[in-house]
Amino acid sequence: MSMNIKEGGRYCGFLSAPFAELINQHKPDVVCLQEVDHRNARNGGRDWLHEVAAATGMMPYFCQSMTYQGGGFGTALLCRYPFHRLTKIITTLEGAREPRSTGWLYFALPEGGIVRVASTHLALESSQMTIRHLADVNSKLFAEDESTPTLLVGDFNAAEGSDPISYAANRWVDLGRGYGNTYPSSREDITYAPCRLDYVMAYPKTGWSVVSYEILDCPELSDHRFIVAELTYTPNN
C-alpha cells in the first residue's frame, strides 16, 4: 500500500484513526508512507505513526528526513510481519529545498521468501533533480544487495512518460501501468491535470505479476490517491 498523507494528515486534522481504518480495511503486508509528521508543532505533538501502528497491529519505522517544528518529518513504513533488517538513507541534493529520506526493510513471509520494500518521496524541484535523487537511492539500495526481490514504492514526483520515470526503467519495472492516475484526488480545491505521481516499482524486472492493483480516492485524507497492490514474485531460474 502506498500513501502520501499530505503534510502529516492535515486534511483530516492530523488524526491517525481515519488512516488506520483504511489500512485495516485492506490489510496490506506493508504500507509505504510519505509526508509523515512526528511529534511536531504542526500535528500537535502526536506520534502519528505509532498511533497507526497501535491501531493496525503493524510494526512501524519512521524515516526522518529532517527536524521540523520541534519534531520530525519524513517517510515511514508499517509492516504486518516483523522485519529483521532495515536501512534509512537521507539524500541531500545541492539546490534541493529539503533533505529527503528513503527507508527500506526486509521481511520474511510465513510461507517463505524474503522481500525488501522501500518507501521513498523523490525530489520535485526539477526532472534532473528527481533523477539525481533516484540515482542516489538506486546506488545505495543496490550496493547493499542486488539479490533480494525489491519494491520501491511511493511518491516519485514525476509523471508517467517523464525523464525520471524513463530513467527508473533502467533498473525497475513499473507495476502500475494502466491502472490509473494517482494525482490529484477528487478534491475541489486542486485543479492540476490528472497524472501518475505514485508508483510501485519492482526489481528484478522479471518474475513479478500483479494480482490486483487498486487506486483509492480519499479526498478527505490526501491530495494524492493511494495504491493497494497485491503482487506475486516467482524467481526466474
Next chain:
Amino acid sequence: MTTRTTIQFLCRVWPMLLLALATACGPTPDNGGGGGGNENGGGDYVAPEVPETPVTANLFRVDYFTTLESEGSYFVGRDAGVASQFISTQEAPRSVVYMFDRCDFTVGSKQPAVQMALDNKAFCYFLQTGPTEEQTTRGTAAVSRYQTSSVVGVYEEGLHLSGVTFNVGLSKPTTITLYTARFDTTEQVAQAVEHFGVDWQNNGVLVGSVAVEQKEAIEKWLAANFEGYRVAFAGSEGTPYDVVVLCPALMVCRSIEPLKTINLTYWKVTMEKFF
C-alpha cells in the same frame, strides 16, 4: 525463580570475565561455520587490561527484561503498563534501550512495545529471534528514545539474529549496535560470528541469552575461534538460560545486575566504552 544477589552474581561473573580475558586469544574465526571449535590453541591477541575505575561519561546501560525461561511470552501474566511506567520514571542515568526478551510479535495485535513507545515519546523495534510465523513470531522488543538508521540482521536456517544501531552520546559520539539472540547451540554462535564477528570486534554488543547446558561449550568455541572480544554471563538458579553479554575488547561489561520492578524481572547491563 530465585534470583541471586548482586554480590553472589558478581562473584560468579568476574572469574568468568577474567577467564574470558585470559582465553580471548584464539586464532582468526573459522568462517566455515563449524561448531566444534578448532584446536589451534592461543593466538597472539591479548585484550587490553580493564581499568579498575570506570569513566562515568563512557558508561551506557541496557535494561534486559527476561525470565530466562524456555517458553512463553514475557507479557503473559505481566503488565506492559508497568514496563512503560518504569521507562518513564527512570531517573538518570537512563538506559539506552529497554529490551524485552520474548515480547513476541502477533500479527494484527497491538504490540506492547508500540504502546511503550507512545507512552514514552520513544521508538520501538522488534528483533526477531525465530522464523516468521503466520500468527506469532518469537523475538525481543526494544524501546529506545534513540532513533536508528539501521537494523542489521540475519534470517536463515538455524539463526535469527538482529541488532539495532544507535548514536550514543558518550565522552565522544559513538555508534553502537545492540544485538540480541537466544543461543541454544555452538553452531548458532559460529553462524552468528560468521555474519557479525567483525562488528563484535568493533561496535557491536550482544545482550542475549544462552542455554545453560551449552554455555561452557560456547565459551570454549569462542576462545578457540574468535578474538578481540569479551564475554560475560549471569544467571538465575533453576532457569534453562543465562544472560550473555558479548562485546568488543574496546568495551567491557562492568556489571549485570538482577533487578525487579513490581513483577517484572530484568537485568541491568552496564557497559563501558574505552577510547
